[in-house]
Amino acid sequence: MLALxxxxxxxxxxxxNIVVTLISIKGDNIRLAIEAPKVxxxxxxxxxxxxxxxxxxxxVPNDLTELDKLKEMQIKK
Known part of the structure; x- marks a missing residue:
C-alpha cells in the first residue's frame, strides 16, 4: 500500500488514465474527485x-438435494 x-x-x-484530486477537507471527512475511463x-x-x-x-447452492439428484442421474447412465 502506498500512503501519500x-x-x-x-x-x-x-x-x-486515472487521476484522483483532493477536493476538500471538512473535519474527519475528505472529498475526492476521480477521473477514470468509463470502463x-x-x-x-x-x-x-x-x-x-x-x-x-x-x-453456494441453496438446496443440495437438487445436486444429489443430478449426481444420481449421472451415475445411472
Whole structure:
C-alpha cells in the first residue's frame, strides 16, 4: 500500500488514465474527485464488500438435494 499526504487541489495520477484530486477537507471527512475511463468500475469500499459477499452467497447452492439428484442421474447412465 502506498500512503501519500496531499493538500486540497493536489492530484494523484494512477497509470496513464486515472487521476484522483483532493477536493476538500471538512473535519474527519475528505472529498475526492476521480477521473477514470468509463470502463473502470469505481465503488465505495462498503459497497464493493457487499457485492462480493452477495456474489459468494449466490455461488453456494441453496438446496443440495437438487445436486444429489443430478449426481444420481449421472451415475445411472
Amino acid at each position: 499526504t496531499r493538500k486540497v487541489g493536489e492530484r494523484i495520477v494512477i497509470g496513464d 473502470v468500475k469505481i465503488y465505495r469500499g462498503e459497497i464493493f464488500d457487499a457485492i462480493a459477499a452477495e456474489n459468494r452467497q449466490a455461488a
